[in-house]
Amino acid sequence: MSTTIVAPIVLTILGIVFGAILAFASKIFAVEKDPREEAISEILPGANCGGCGYPGCGGFANAVVKGLAPVDACAPGGPGTAAKIGEIMGIEVEAGVRKVAQVMCSGGGHEKLRYEYVGLESCLAQSRVSSGPLQCSYGCLGGGDCVDACKFDAIHIIDGVAKVDEGKCVACNACVTACPKNIIRIIPRKSKKYAELPCSSHDKGPATRKACDNGCIGCNLCVKACPKEGAIKVENFLATINYEICIGCGMCSRACPRKLITIDGVVLPPKPKKEAPKADAAAKPAAKPAEAAPKAEAAPAAEAPKAEAPAAPAEAPKAEAPAAPAEAPKAEAPAAPAEEPKAE
Amino acid sequence: MPASIASLLSIALGAVLVNNFVLSQFLGICPFMGVSKKVDTALGMGMAVIFVMGVASAVNWPINKFILERQYGGGGTLEFLQTVTFILVIASLVQFVEMFLQKSVPSLYEALGVYLPLITTNCAVLGVVLQNTQKGYTFAESLTYGIGGGIGFLVAIVLFASVRERMEFGKCPKSFEGFPIALVAASLIALAFMGFSGLKVW
Numbered sequence: 001m002s003t004t005i006v007a008p009i010v011l012t013i014l015g016i017v018f019g020a021i022l023a024f025a026s027k028i029f030a031v032e033k034d035p036r037e038e039a040i041s042e043i044l045p046g047a048n049c050g051g052c053g054y055p056g057c058g059g060f061a062n063a064v065v066k067g068l069a070p071v072d073a074c075a076p077g078g079p080g081t082a083a084k085i086g087e088i089m090g091i092e093v094e095a096g097v098r099k100v101a102q103v104m105c106s107g108g109g110h111e112k113l114r115y116e117y118v119g120l121e122s123c124l125a126q127s128r129v130s131s132g133p134l135q136c137s138y139g140c141l142g143g144g145d146c147v148d149a150c151k152f153d154a155i156h157i158i159d160g161v162a163k164v165d166e167g168k169c170v171a172c173n174a175c176v177t178a179c180p181k182n183i184i185r186i187i188p189r190k191s192k193k194y195a196e197l198p199c200s201s202h203d204k205g206p207a208t209r210k211a212c213d214n215g216c217i218g219c220n221l222c223v224k225a226c227p228k229e230g231a232i233k234v235e236n237f238l239a240t241i242n243y244e245i246c247i248g249c250g251m252c253s254r255a256c257p258r259k260l261i262t263i264d265g266v267v268l269p270p271k272p273k274k275e276a277p278k279a280d281a282a283a284k285p286a287a288k289p290a291e292a293a294p295k296a297e298a299a300p301a302a303e304a305p306k307a308e309a310p311a312a313p314a315e316a317p318k319a320e321a322p323a324a325p326a327e328a329p330k331a332e333a334p335a336a337p338a339e340e341p342k343a344e
Numbered sequence: 345m346p347a348s349i350a351s352l353l354s355i356a357l358g359a360v361l362v363n364n365f366v367l368s369q370f371l372g373i374c375p376f377m378g379v380s381k382k383v384d385t386a387l388g389m390g391m392a393v394i395f396v397m398g399v400a401s402a403v404n405w406p407i408n409k410f411i412l413e414r415q416y417g418g419g420g421t422l423e424f425l426q427t428v429t430f431i432l433v434i435a436s437l438v439q440f441v442e443m444f445l446q447k448s449v450p451s452l453y454e455a456l457g458v459y460l461p462l463i464t465t466n467c468a469v470l471g472v473v474l475q476n477t478q479k480g481y482t483f484a485e486s487l488t489y490g491i492g493g494g495i496g497f498l499v500a501i502v503l504f505a506s507v508r509e510r511m512e513f514g515k516c517p518k519s520f521e522g523f524p525i526a527l528v529a530a531s532l533i534a535l536a537f538m539g540f541s542g543l544k545v546w
Binding site for chain 1: 407411412416417420421422424425428429432433436439440443444446447448513
């Protein structure tokens with residue numbers, strides 16, 4: 001038999017043999033796949049962002065089916081996806097709270113440098129050189145490591161500081177892990193208005209003042225202004241907002257002498273009350289009350305006095321005396337007459 | 345020829361360093377470039393290649409010896425079928441191994457992940473098997489050459505991946521970014537491996 005005839009025969013036989021082995025093996029080694037896993041994979045966004053802590057969306061679907069992961073752990077999918085997954089798994093899902101990333105630095109000190117940094121434009125590299133060029137060792141370096149990490153184009157460097165685009169942010173945690181300064185965190189957005197306290201500095205007041213235009217000095221004025229117990233507290237010279245409790249009323253923003261706390265991105269003007277005699281009011285006493293008064297009455301007129309009523313009168317004199325003794329007397333004069341009729 | 349330990353060692357060392365499949369013979373460049381962005385994934389790919397190269401050498405040797413090199417009527421052999429047969433065998437083998445691992449050793453299956461099916465089309469595997477027949481290796485020698493070649497691939501891809509991880513930070517001209525600069529780096533590593541050529545231990 002010549003090789004021309006043998007060759008196709010041999011190949012055909014080999015092909016049939018291997019085909020048969022594979023067909024047989026697929027029966028023997030068949031692994032039962034849970035149909036739910038496939039169904040869940042289809043619902044998931046497919047961004048493979050890893051925010052849930054599992055390698056990709058497939059890994060998350062697997063973990064959900066095995067009962068290792070909660071059904072609402074997919075941040076990009078949001079509550080809609082969680083509800084659908086819950087349906088597949090037969091679990092009721094509570095309406096989840098939307099979460100967003102928050103950069104805990106306002107950038108008030110990004111021009112106050114200790115040295116000129118020349119090198120790689122990366123936060124990680126900058127932070128390795130004696131923890132960055134900024135005077136404030138807690139400040140955002142603006143190198144853009146978080147921007148690179150974000151798969152949703154939701155964080156940008158604006159004026160040298162990272163800013164989160166709340167509309168796009170899905171709280172996937174990528175920027176949090178990317179930041180070498182650990183100043184980005186994920187917070188729940190419960191209240192309608194969004195109070196932000198963008199500072200991470202645990203330095204003492206004078207040091208913070210030197211290094212930053214508006215860093216938190218731990219003066220406690222916001223804590224005293226807050227109508228909700230525990231919504232804001234000062235630890236190690238840094239005030240932090242507890243978003244589980246915060247209602248976004250903005251009293252802290254009005255009280256803050258550093259103009260650090262913002263409500264929906266805006267620093268509320270000090271109320272023409274005990275908040276008025278702060279550094280700012282002292283600097284331009286004529287302009288401030290004029291623009292502050294109409295705004296204060298227009299927007300939060302309804303909620304502010306109500307919330308203030310029980311807390312403020314008792315604490316006001318006490319709070320002022322130890323915290324800002326130097327500034328208080330100067331500014332009290334123009335503000336006091338205006339305030340008294342309103343408060344009582 | 346009798347396979348002494350020394351000759352096996354020299355074959356293995358040759359496969360790892362002197363005749364490195366990627367850097368000296370330019371086989372398996374596709375996975376070498378594609379899966380070398382991170383050291384972790386490169387390591388996974390390297391492990392999978394060692395495994396498949398070893399098994400492919402072992403399985404293809406008897407097929408070559410008893411079917412293809414056999415003299416059929418008229419004195420002809422089927423050696424001209426080597427390439428197509430080996431591809432058939434490797435493809436089925438990888439499929440089979442994948443099914444087997446998924447059922448029996450799920451942890452290893454998950455560790456190898458997507459790299460296992462990728463290897464089906466890795467020309468370095470075919471290269472190992474073809475060279476085994478060309479060099480007339482015995483079964484033990486084939487197996488050694490296969491596993492050695494896999495280790496050589498692992499060494500090359502892990503070295504290259506660690507270079508690429510560092511290159512991420514470097515600045516280079518816009519037109520060189522990405523693959524071009526990676527290819528340049530690969531050629532430099534290959535140059536370095538030329539230093540091993542002519543190395544003879546035994």
